[in-house]
Amino acid sequence: xxxxxxxxxxxxxxxxxxxxxxxxxxxxxxxxxxxxxxxxxxxxxxxxxxxxxxxxxxxxxxxxxxxxxxxxxxxxxxxxxxxxxxxxxxxxxxxxxxxxxxxxxxxxxxxxxxxxxxxxxxxxxxxxxxxxxxxxxxxxxxxxxxxxxxxxxxxxxxxxxxxxxxxxxxxxxxxxxxxxxxxxxxxxxxxxxxxxxxxxxxxxxxxxxxxxxxxxxxxxxxxxxxxxxxxxxxxxxxxxxxxxxxxxxxxxxxxxxxxxxxxxxxxxxxxxxxxxxxxxxxxxxxxxxxxxxxxxxxxxxxxxxxxxxxxxxxxxxxxxxxxxxxxxxxxxxxxxxxxxxxxxxxxxxxxxxxxxxxxxxxxxxxxxxxxxxxxxxxxxxxxxxxxxxxxxxxxxxxxxxxxxxxxxxxxxxxxxxxxxxxxxxxxxxxxxxxxxxxxxxxxxxxxxxxxxxxxxxxxxxxxxxxxxxxxxxxxxxxxxxxxxxxxxxxxxxxxxxxxxxxxxxxxxxxxxxxxxxxxxxxxxxxxxxxxxxxxxxxxxxxxxxxxxxxx
Numbered sequence: 001x002x003x004x005x006x007x008x009x010x011x012x013x014x015x016x017x018x019x020x021x022x023x024x025x026x027x028x029x030x031x032x033x034x035x036x037x038x039x040x041x042x043x044x045x046x047x048x049x050x051x052x053x054x055x056x057x058x059x060x061x062x063x064x065x066x067x068x069x070x071x072x073x074x075x076x077x078x079x080x081x082x083x084x085x086x087x088x089x090x091x092x093x094x095x096x097x098x099x100x101x102x103x104x105x106x107x108x109x110x111x112x113x114x115x116x117x118x119x120x121x122x123x124x125x126x127x128x129x130x131x132x133x134x135x136x137x138x139x140x141x142x143x144x145x146x147x148x149x150x151x152x153x154x155x156x157x158x159x160x161x162x163x164x165x166x167x168x169x170x171x172x173x174x175x176x177x178x179x180x181x182x183x184x185x186x187x188x189x190x191x192x193x194x195x196x197x198x199x200x201x202x203x204x205x206x207x208x209x210x211x212x213x214x215x216x217x218x219x220x221x222x223x224x225x226x227x228x229x230x231x232x233x234x235x236x237x238x239x240x241x242x243x244x245x246x247x248x249x250x251x252x253x254x255x256x257x258x259x260x261x262x263x264x265x266x267x268x269x270x271x272x273x274x275x276x277x278x279x280x281x282x283x284x285x286x287x288x289x290x291x292x293x294x295x296x297x298x299x300x301x302x303x304x305x306x307x308x309x310x311x312x313x314x315x316x317x318x319x320x321x322x323x324x325x326x327x328x329x330x331x332x333x334x335x336x337x338x339x340x341x342x343x344x345x346x347x348x349x350x351x352x353x354x355x356x357x358x359x360x361x362x363x364x365x366x367x368x369x370x371x372x373x374x375x376x377x378x379x380x381x382x383x384x385x386x387x388x389x390x391x392x393x394x395x396x397x398x399x400x401x402x403x404x405x406x407x408x409x410x411x412x413x414x415x416x417x418x419x420x421x422x423x424x425x426x427x428x429x430x431x432x433x434x435x436x437x438x439x440x441x442x443x444x445x446x447x448x449x450x451x452x453x454x455x456x457x458x459x460x461x462x463x464x465x466x467x468x469x470x471x472x473x474x475x476x477x478x479x480x481x482x483x484x485x486x487x488x489x490x491x492x493x494x495x496x497x498x499x500x501x502x503x504x505x506x507x508x509x510x511x512x513x514x515x516x517x518x519x520x521x522x523x524x525x526x527x528x529x530x531x532x533x534x535x536x537x538x539x540x541x542x543x544x545x546x547x548x549x550x551x
Contacts, residue, residue: 082155082174090115093169102155102176105148115172118145142177154181203278203299206285207233209292211248223299225273233297239266239280246280251295255284260295265302277306345374400545401437403430403475407464410444417452423460430466431473433544439518440542444477446511447538451479456533472524473544478537484530492528515540 076083082099084092092111100107103118145153154177162169203220207213211233221227228236232248239246246266254261261282268276279300285293348371356364407427411418418425425448433440444464451462458480466475484492493516512526515538519526524541 082176084115084172084174086115086170086172088168088170099174102153102174103145103147104151109148118147120144120146145174154178201300203301205233205237205297205299206294207248207251207297208294209252214294220299223268223276223278223301224270237299238269238271239278240269241266251282251297252292255282255292255295258284260284268299276301276303278302341374341378345371345378348374400432400434401440403433403440403466403544406437406440407444410441410448413441413445414448414452417449421452421455421460423452423455423462425462425464427464428466430464430475431468431544433473433542435522435542435544439521443515443518443540446515447477450511451477451481451536454481454536456480456482456535469541471543472541474539474541476537476539478535480535483532483534484528484536485532486530489528489530493526 077096079096079098082102083094083096084099085094087093092113092115095107095110097107100110103110140156140158142154142156145155147153156175156177158173158175160171160173162171200217201219202217203223204215204217205213205220205228206215213228213231213233213236216228224236233251234245234247241264246264251261261280263279263281266278266280268278279302281298281300283296285295287293348367352367352371355367359367404427407430411425417423448462452460461480463478464475465478466473468474493512516526519540519542522542524543526538526540528536528538530536
C-alpha cells in the first residue's frame, strides 16, 4: 500500500517542474520582446527607423513611414528652418531639431505637446484660425512665438494641409526672423541717420580713433568741395585756430580729457577753396568699456555772419564817432553861446527897465518880446548843455543813494511852485539806487515840474512809488493832470518836442529827453501810461539795492 501511494507524488512533481520550465521560457521570451520593443521605440525616436512615436493619454502611438521617405526625413532634420507636423487638434506629431532650438527646448519635450504652448493667447487665436480652415492650400504669415524660456521669437510660418492614408495633418515650416529683424532695424536706423545728416545745415563728421571719416553730412562734403568719406580728417579739412592747426591730435586730446571742444572759432584753409570761418564743436564716442572709439565733429559755417558782424562793427564805430562829434559840437555851441545870450538878455532887461513907458506902445511890446525870447534862449541852451552832459556811456554809481532824501531835496527846491498850485505830494518808501545824486534830482525835478505845469482845473495830486523788478527798481511819478493822448506817448521824449504852445505852457521841450538820456545812461528805460483828461504816470527803471528796512 505504501508503494502504491508514492508514485502519484513523483508524477505531480515532474508536472510542476515542467510548468515552471515553460513559464521561465515564456518570461525570457517576453523579456526579449520587451527589450526589442524598447530598442525599436528608441530607434524610432532617434530617427534610425522611419516611424513616429507620439506619447498621449492612451499611451504611445506609432506612425510608420515608408522606407522611400527616409531620405526626405534626413533632409528635414538638416534644414535650417524649423518644421512641425500637427494633427487636426494642434497636437505636435513631429518636430525637427531646428525648431526645438528656436523654442529653447528638446525634441522629446515638444513632441506630444500642443502647439499653442508656443503662442501668446492673442497670437494663438490667429494660428488656430488657419488650422481650422479646411482648404488644402498653403498659407503664410508672420507671427511672434514664445520660446520655453519666455523669449519672444519673430517667425515666418508657412502652413500646408496634407492628407495621407486618410489622416489629415498640418505641416508647418517656421523661419526664425530674429536676425532679419535686427538687420532691418540696423538698415532702418542707418537710413534714418543718413537722411538726418543730409538735411542738417551744419557739417557733421564722424571719425574713428585713427582719424578716418566714417560718416559725413552732405553739408560736410560741400564744405570740403568733394566727397570726404574714408579720408583722414586732417587731409580732408585743414582747420586753423588762432595760431596753430586744429587736427585730430588736438581733438582726441580734449576728448580724452572729457571736455571736448565747444563752439571755438576756426578757419578752413583747404587749397583751391575760399577761406571760411567756422564754429567747431566736438564730442567723444566711448565704448562700453570706456575706450575712445572716435569723435563727432560739428562745423557751423559763420562766414557770412562774420562779414555782417564786421560791417556792423564798422558802422557802429562810424556812428559812435559821429555821435561823439555831434555831442561835442552841441556842447561847444551850448556852452559858448551861453555868455553872449546872457549879455543879450541882460541888455534887453536894462532897456526894459530904463525905457519902459517912455517910448510908444509898440516899442514897449518889442522890448518885452525880446527879453522873453532872450530868457527862453538862455533856458534852451542850459537844457541842451545838460542833455549833452548826460549822453555818456551808461554806467552805475559806485555807491547807493537814498532816493527818499533826494526826493525831499527836490520837493524843497519846488516848494514855491507846490505852494502856489496847492499840490499834494505823496510818496511810498523808496529804495537805495546806484545813481548819481544830480541825475536822480534831475529826474524827480523834471517829472514833477511837468505834473505841476500840465495840471487840470483841480489841485495837483502827485504820488511817487517804487517796486522791485528783478535786478532793477521800477519807480513811477503819477499825477491827475491833463494827460497825454496815446498817439503821442513816444513823441513826448524827443528833442524839442512840445504838444502845447509857449503861451500857455512855457519850456524848451527837452525835459523828458533829458530824463530819458539819464535813465538810459544806467541801463534802464522810461515810458508813460496816460490818456487825455485822466492824468499821467511816468515809469523809469534804475539799478539799486533792496528796500531799506523800516522805510
